[in-house]
Amino acid sequence: MKQEAVPFWKTKALAKMTKAEWESLCDGCAKCCLNKLENDATGEIQYTDIACRLLDTELCRCVSYADRKRFVPDCQILNIQSIKRLTWLPSTCAYRLLDEGKELFWWHPLISGDPETVHEAGISVRGRVVSERDTDDLEGRVVGWPK
Ligand code: SF4
Ligand code: SF4
Secondary structure (H helix, E strand, O other): OOOOOOOHHHHOOHHHOOHHHHHHOOOOOOHHHEEEEEOOOOOOEEEEEEEOOOEEOOOOEEOOOOOHHHHOOOOOOOOOOHHHHOOOOOOOOHHHHHHOOOOOOOOOHHHHOOOOHHHHOOOOOOOOOEEOOOOOOOHHHEEOOOO
């Protein structure tokens, strides 16, 4: 009987993944592309439902991913160091899950084989955010669901 191959994210440490493997881990939820507020006193990070101006809020994709730092200098590039530092990454984020030794959810495109399941499961920002091109009312748009 032919044995199923064990998927790469179960056999490789994050630090050993190829660039293509690393990129494929992103589920496309775009929650990390939401603007956040930091409490100066406590350091607590709160999400808003206002998306970065480069995010296509329907497709949940960055419109200038390759050169995003040129347009949004504070866009956080995820790597093995930053996923430990960025404690605000959502609990559903694949990088965070794997770094914490957890499993990917059924709706992750690598599990389901379908990039739409992250949207169908209500995990992504699709349909529930506005662009920062349309509002700057950060304090008025604090939300808890992205965490
Ligand atoms: S939160 Fe994680 S999985 Fe979701 S878009 Fe950002 S990097 Fe990708
Ligand atoms: S520049 Fe692109 S990847 Fe970075 S936060 Fe904005 S939309 Fe997301």
